[in-house]
Amino acid sequence: MSKENKIGPKISRLRELRGMKQEALATALGVSQQTVSNMERSAELEEDLLTQVSQILGVTPDAIRNFDEEAVFNIINTFNDNSSNNGAWSTQPTFTFNPIDKLLEAHEENKKLYERLLEAEKSKVELLERLLNNK
Numbered sequence: 001m002s003k004e005n006k007i008g009p010k011i012s013r014l015r016e017l018r019g020m021k022q023e024a025l026a027t028a029l030g031v032s033q034q035t036v037s038n039m040e041r042s043a044e045l046e047e048d049l050l051t052q053v054s055q056i057l058g059v060t061p062d063a064i065r066n067f068d069e070e071a072v073f074n075i076i077n078t079f080n081d082n083s084s085n086n087g088a089w090s091t092q093p094t095f096t097f098n099p100i101d102k103l104l105e106a107h108e109e110n111k112k113l114y115e116r117l118l119e120a121e122k123s124k125v126e127l128l129e130r131l132l133n134n135k
Contacts, residue, residue, distance in 0.1 A: 005043070007050065010067040012040035014057050028056045 015025055026036045029052060039045065045053070047061070054061045 007045050007064060008040040008042040010064050011053055013069055014059065014064060014067060018057055020057070025053070025056060029053070
């Protein structure tokens, strides 16, 4: 089995890209660092272990299975090529959304949460008043 098809090296590289040490992954899995080292040299993993690892790394099992470092770097290079302005950095941010709309959405959501909190507090006061009046 070629290195590209081995699951262990893909886990190793994803772990490194996440800035995680083998010891941290081992602790999260409840195994030794040596077990993680052996796992990262493995061609295959049991599905339940792969699922655990993927959750810890914050990706899906399929993302690990299909991980291709060359494709990642091609995406990064394409992004950098498209985001540059003849080699100069742009001082204007490029948004794919309207920040004012997002701010208004957040404000509306905050308002709804406040109203729900207010209703919950009113319910508590009413319940307390009923309890005190029944005594």
